[in-house]
Amino acid sequence: MRVLVVSAPLVGHVFPLVPLAVALRDAGHDVLLATGGGGLAAAGAGLPVHDIAPGFDFGRIALRVFPRHPLIARAELAGTAGTRGAGLLFGALNDQLTDPVVALATRWRPGLVLHEPFAVAGAVAAARLDVPAVRQENALFDGRDLVRATVARLGGALRRHGLSELPPPAAALAVAPPSVAAQGGWPMRYTSYVGGGELPAWLREPGDRPRILVTRSTLTGPGDRGPMPAVVAAADDVDAEIVLVRPDERSARSLPANVRVVDWIPLDEALPASAALIHHGGAGSALGALAAGLPQLATVGPGDRRHNAELVARRGAGLALRPRDITAQALTQLLTDDSLRAAAGQVSREIAAMPPPADLVARLAALV
Template sequence: MRVLIVSALGTGHVLPAVPLAWALRAAGHDVLLAAAGDALVAGRAGLPVEDVLPGQDMRGVFEWIRENRPELVARLGNTEASRDLREAVPVFAQVADRMVDGIVDTATRYRPDVVVYTQLQGAGPLVAAKLGVPVVQQGFGFARTTGVNELMREHLADAYLRHGVTGTAEPQRIDVAPPSMLAGAPEGWSARYLPYNGGAVLPDWLARPPSRPRVAVTLGTVAPMMSGLGAVSRIVDVVAGVDADFVLAVGRTDVGDLPDNVVAVPWVPLDQLLRTCTAIIHHGGAGTTLTAADAALPQLVVPDGADRYANADAVHERGIGVSTTPEAVDADLIGWLLKADGPRVAAAEVREEMRAMPTPASLVPRIVELAAS
């Protein structure tokens, strides 16, 4: 079986698809990833990747959208609207439209038996409909996709017309959210989220247990690029008196003067860092939220747009942490996060729930059956 995986631009979109790609390849199937920009990082996972938008990255594409359609970018920062993925469709449709010609070219040459696409990559259903093959949507977080594919189809009407596609492809969905953190039932096939953050030779300090509580602080891959490190500065200002060490995992070390109990590190695999931590403070990215849940860590979430409010809500409502604003972060709140039993017990429950969910490998026979149909 030949499987084409189609990813949106962001690292956070493509990484959740890597374990499924590994499972497919381990079962003897051929896999090709069509991606661009930051998502090309999946090539480091041992996957063959075609760049369908050479010379472009997420920053460049979003700067183009900001210059030409500023009202769309503003929607992503709306606190209430960002809980509904449909509000993000106009932006991601613009991105998909710029990628779709390259994806169609790749798919036409590759001739897959099934297409897997990352949530919010509208070109996946288009190319599946063009080739007449089944399509699978790879989920990545807690925001629900009701109405998203239909709305994406409307926004990509010109692209469908350009490629002579008149029909639609209804996807089979993969939902990696732990059911106890959802308000309703999972969307489609429920599957375990397996953290993949890249590989690395671990530094010595990460290979050894810390001498006192360690707290990871991260803003993910997109927020620092788009909004800077303002939230981190606020956190640094309040942690000097906390009896714990804080690791700023922000991909850079030039963050100014830091208290003795704070260190900034270049990139490290988040899942490996979290194995050594007592808690995490983060921006609410889906991958960060689920990786922290897999590590059974209490979470302090400071969401700042996109789908991050939906992820933060899920953390808060399940009781594995709290969602707050940068202004409300203080030493008392962080101290509570480190010592309170409630979030730690709930986080352990969620980890057990996640580890009992079907693995990506268990989905392979289902995808084979879908392709054969």
């Protein structure tokens, strides 16, 4: 079976699709990953990758789209736009992606198309070829809502390919733990490719003090420095070892004695020896901490960050704070609040009970 995997050209969208793609490949199927931009780094997992977005610049799309919708743009920056801002951005993106994805699918002739919610170009290609499309969730929204918002802003892509509407998928794969968020579809355990980098030996074992890992987004906008500056400012008054992962230059310029710096690392391998994770509110970071059973502090911010952070806080597995509200007291609570750790452990066990990607391969093959 040939499987075309289609993703928006962004690291945080592509990497969660890789484990299932690898499982399909390892089961003997031919897999081709269609993406672009930073997502091309998924080739490091040993998958063939095709660039469907040469010269991709997400900022350029935002600058073209948002000035025409100032109220939605303002809400998107505050994290209160729901799916409206994402629909504008990814509708415009998919209008550009659809023609190259359909052309690729027509040449390669997959028997199955697997796509994430913000890559509806894959579903258009599947409809054109009359093959099954499967939506794979990679976030904490319900993918059905994301697809609807994207298709509503898709422009002329459907008409160009002879469609009046997007057919429903043959199946969907739900990765959110049900106690955190509701998604429709076959359950599948969340896991993600983490890219390159090597884990230093000292991060494989717990240190003398509890360790807090601090990460930042792979997609940043103007003035968006995430939680790192506030964590560094509070670090002197926290009894912990704090590790900044890929810090920006300003955050790493002058550090307290209990703060260390590392470059890109396989984060999933560092989490077991850590006590907590602080991050920008991205879905991958939130799900990674939940899978590891670690309390987390997620900052509320633009796009889906407020949504993700508030879901985690509502479940009791972490804190949702604005970066300027991060204090030594909050960091200490992250380490000492047993209720946070207990809730995170419950969700971790919930995720572990979901079928791993390899268990879905035969079920997907049966669709063809």
